[in-house]
Amino acid sequence: MTDPGSPRALGEVILAVDGISLAFGGVKALTDVSFDVREGEIRAIIGPNGAGKSSMLNCINGFYKPQRGTITYRGKSVHQMRSHDAAASGIARTFQNIALFKGMTTLDNIMTGRLLKMRTNFLLDAIYLGPAKREEMRNREFVERIIDFLEIQAIRRIPVGKLPYGLQKRVELGRALAAEPKLLLLDEPMAGMNTEEKEDMSRFILDVNDEFGTTIALIEHDMGVVMDISDRIVVLDYGRKIADGVPDEVRRNQGVIEAYLGVAHA
């Protein structure tokens, strides 16, 4: 395990958010948040409930449109990201409440992650024999490698709606991985899991980062996990950034401690 005190050698900045402010009517979800993510790192976003962490991810992949600020991804700066552009340029994510396609099987769900890589149109699909079949087989092989990686072979043909929560989260990770993302956004990937499942998921996340070099930004509440696997951490509270640095620094930051434990009134 890397020494938690020193950052490992990391790449260029792959994502930078600058001055992001997001409000829903009167509710200010994010106020002037800025931080960056370096290529190849595991960046954790933490904070108490309602701090705006999910909203931040939603801005990055284009689901929410911030009123102010810029998002710079792989050199391109935009005021508001469009979800299709985000997906097409290599951003994939998982969701806090699992956004799988409940009516489809595990295999089909992960195959949908390959959609942007597939080139056939409906006419070729209707004929099937020829280009469509070849593409199906090619992508099936790729998806099977992900299935092997995540050890979910046995549940290939089961409709995901019937799977237990922990496995659904794994399938969702598989769908995100199928897109061969450069930046993977994970929204509470360990929520609701027991220790064993958390260990498995941590292993998968670390393997993805190690083997495929995927940059990972994750929201997580389990402090043990966060301190263990992240390279750097951003801390949000009430929509503002209150700390930013390596795990050791953040752990000792007074503001962070107060945000989580509250301030003692003498």
Place this chain on the structure above:
Amino acid sequence: MLYREAGQFKTNYAADQAILPIAQDRAVMALILLVAYVVVPLVGNDYWLNTILVPFLVYALTALGLNLLTGYAGQVSLGTGGFMAVGAFSAYKLSTAFPGLNIVLVFAVSGVIAALVGVIFGLPSLRIKGFYLAVATLASQFFLIWLFNRVPWFNNYSSSGVITAPPRAVFGNIFVTGTEAHPLEKYLFALTIVIFLTLAAKNMVRTSTGRSWMAIRDMDIAAQIIGIRPLRTKLLAFAVSSFYCGVAGALWAFVYTGSVEPLAFDIDRSFQILFMIIIGGLGSILGSFLGAAFIILLPILLINVPDMLGLHIDVTTVTNLQFMIFGALIVFFLIVEPNGLARLWQIGKEKLRLWPFPY
């Protein structure tokens, strides 16, 4: 015991993803095709062909079209009748304006015209969903029927408003429409078209096209985030579905009834097709066929069974009983088994797999 897959190993993905991976299923399908193409022509009588098999095929095709849109892509539509009408009237205008045009081509082009109309009326689906979309499609249903009723150009200025299919042949002088056509030829013609289109539908549904549709149906927000373009996917669903319904409408007018007026495609028809796919199974190709079969056979059962038992029920009561049974079944299926007869069929197969063991 009869249905066990043990021993049937797939050694490549192609075999695993085949339409009928289990050998017993392939045998059954071969049997069905044999019966359809060989046995029926040998033993079928005109009554069966004209009043049961041909309408079954036409209904199944329409149900398939609507199922693609509503069952697979999740876009509820009450405008099915309207699109059938577009197909029927397009085919009529094309075949009367260009008498030399091959009938298959006429049907294909009519389908494309219906598809285009479907795209136009499907545009609202980007902003409206679910129940509200159903209401919006009512606009297309009522408008289209009004159009074909009121604009005399569509029925070539006939005074009755009824269009009659001109006689057309395939392969030289095998007539499939008009007074010279024999029921057997009509049946085989419709059968072949339906089989081709069903195969195409099954292929679309098991590839990227189908997955995009189902993603939009299950969670369109997540679908958008993984890069699916909602408008394109939805409009494609409307287009393909309307193509199928349009061809079915043309078949209805040309091969099934021979002559038709817009009333045949009104809101009641739309409801009827919707009921077919609910009872048969949303999101299932097999379900479309089962639902169509059910709706065709039920009135016949209701008339004939009491007769056989010695009771006599008059025609109006039969119609009303039909309404009651349909209504009750819709509710029953929606509550108990939203995936309809197709799911019950699947459960049956599961039990068959284990038989004679209970689990």
Place this chain on the structure above:
Amino acid sequence: MEFLYAITIGPFVQIAQDPQFFLEVLVGGLLSGVLYSLVALGYVLIYKASGVFNYSQGILVLFAALTLVGLIEKGVPIWLAALLTILVTTAVAFAVERLVLRPLVNQAQIILFMATIGISFFLEGLGQIMWGANVRTLDLGLPSGPFIVGGVLIQKFDLVAAVTAGVLVTVLALFFQKTAVGRALRAVADDHQAALSVGIPLKQIWIIVWTVAGLVALVAGVMWGTNLGVQFSLALVALRALPVLILGGFTSVPGAIVGGLIVGAAEKVGEVYWGPALGGAIEDWIAYVLALIFLLFRPQGLFGERIIERV
């Protein structure tokens, strides 16, 4: 060219040339719109209480009218017949809720909608078997015949309908806003679980809702029945209520009124002034096209609540 003129400028010229006639048509349209509003009102009530668009409400209107007529034909005095009819419609509505809507409580709106269509078919078949399909006249001694106000021709019956609707709406509005029961009803409409957790007796509330809906159905049934005769095309009225609800918003009582007025007026005015150019019978689809336009630009209707999506 002539056609273009006929559908763009022509109608307005016609209106300007004979404003009196236009007023007549408009008033006629508004008043027929009142009848739509009465039906829409029933839907709004059920929707407010259960969050479901109950398509079979239309059939309930028919049942109300049929029961009333049937009882009166048998010689039952009107006030008793009315009372019994309310009981019957409440019972039917209650059965529908218990047997169909309750099991489907968590499903998507469209599933519920289709289920209520199924109920509608079931009840239609049942009704036809029980009462036969003949048209019956309903004569409760309501005034009929025309009279003239300020040079404009109005049907007495339409006026009575408008006044009735007005009274009904005012009573309902006061009921919802000012009474404790009304407040409880609004709470239930907003959030069933929250309402339960503050101790609101859900079952009793629902019974009240169904009874009120039954009453509204009765009034609507009487109005429509007198107008058209009591027959089964009344069930199609349900389909017509949909555009009204889209325009007015599903959850708004004043919306149902305004929506009904707009649809009624649009149909009549559209038919008279634009109809001839387009071949007539525009009434068939004008309401739905209006609804479609509204859905595109203001899906919650004029008075409904905004719908926000979350992920």
